[in-house]
Amino acid sequence: MPQTLLFDLFGVIARQQSPAGQELLVATAGASAPEFWAAYWALRAPYDRGEVTGPEYWRQVASALGATFDDQQVGRLLAADITSWSAVDDDMVALVEQAAAAGWQLALVSNIPEELAVHYEQHHHWLRHFDLVAFSCRIGHAKPEPEAYRWCCRALDLAPGRILFIDDRPENIRAAEAIGMHTHLFIGSAQARQVIAELEAARQH
Known part of the structure; x- marks a missing residue:
C-alpha cells in the first residue's frame, strides 16, 4: 500500500513548455525551428543533471547551430527558457x-x-x-x-x-x-x- x-x-x-515560449526561444536564438530544437534537446540532459551551467548550455547550443551567442543573448535565452516552463x-x-x-x-x-x-x-x-x-x-x-x-x-x-x-x-x-x-x-x-x-x-x- x-x-x-x-x-x-x-x-x-x-x-509543458508553452507554444508562445517556444516561439520566443527560436526567435531569440535566430535559428530555424527544426535546427534549434534538435540542438536544444540533444544537449539538454547534462544541463538538467547540473553538469553544465545555463550559460555553458546556451553556448553549446550556439556551437551546435554554428552560431555565437553573446552575454546579452544568453541572458535573454535563459529568461525566455524559464518563462516558457513557468x-x-x-x-x-x-x-x-x-x-x-x-x-x-x-x-x-x-x-x-x-x-x-x-x-x-x-x-x-x-x-x-x-x-x-x-x-x-x-x-x-x-x-x-x-x-x-x-x-x-x-x-x-x-x-x-x-x-x-x-x-x-x-x-x-x-x-x-x-x-x-x-x-x-x-x-x-x-x-x-x-x-x-x-x-x-x-x-x-
Missing part, C-alpha cells in the same frame, strides 16, 4: 494541497536545470507541501535513469512498493515500475484525483 505520492512536475503539476495547472496545485491536508506524504522528482529550479522555489510556494523535492540538477540523475528513482527511495527511506509515482511519460512510468514502484500514467487531474481517492479509501479500511 503506497504511503507516499511521488509527483513529476512538468506535464503533471506544471504545464505555467502551472491550478487544478493540480489544488490536488497537491488537498492531498497534503489529508495527511499524504508528498514528494516531487523533476528533470529541471538549476535556473528553472530556483525560479520555482522563489515563485511557487506550494512546493512547501513536499517533504522531498528531488530536482535532477541537484541529485545528479534524471528520469528515466533508474538511479533517479532509487535516490528518491533512499531519501524517503521507503521501499519502492510504498510509493505511488505519477508521471505523464510512459518511459518514466516503465522505469519506475521496473524498480517496484506503484505508478499512475497521468492524463489529467480528474483521473489522478480518482486514483488518490481510491487509495485514500483503501488506507482508511
Whole structure:
C-alpha cells in the first residue's frame, strides 16, 4: 500500500513548455525551428543533471547551430527558457494541497536545470507541501535513469512498493515500475484525483 505520492512536475503539476515560449526561444536564438530544437534537446540532459551551467548550455547550443551567442543573448535565452516552463495547472496545485491536508506524504522528482529550479522555489510556494523535492540538477540523475528513482527511495527511506509515482511519460512510468514502484500514467487531474481517492479509501479500511 503506497504511503507516499511521488509527483513529476512538468506535464503533471506544471504545464509543458508553452507554444508562445517556444516561439520566443527560436526567435531569440535566430535559428530555424527544426535546427534549434534538435540542438536544444540533444544537449539538454547534462544541463538538467547540473553538469553544465545555463550559460555553458546556451553556448553549446550556439556551437551546435554554428552560431555565437553573446552575454546579452544568453541572458535573454535563459529568461525566455524559464518563462516558457513557468505555467502551472491550478487544478493540480489544488490536488497537491488537498492531498497534503489529508495527511499524504508528498514528494516531487523533476528533470529541471538549476535556473528553472530556483525560479520555482522563489515563485511557487506550494512546493512547501513536499517533504522531498528531488530536482535532477541537484541529485545528479534524471528520469528515466533508474538511479533517479532509487535516490528518491533512499531519501524517503521507503521501499519502492510504498510509493505511488505519477508521471505523464510512459518511459518514466516503465522505469519506475521496473524498480517496484506503484505508478499512475497521468492524463489529467480528474483521473489522478480518482486514483488518490481510491487509495485514500483503501488506507482508511
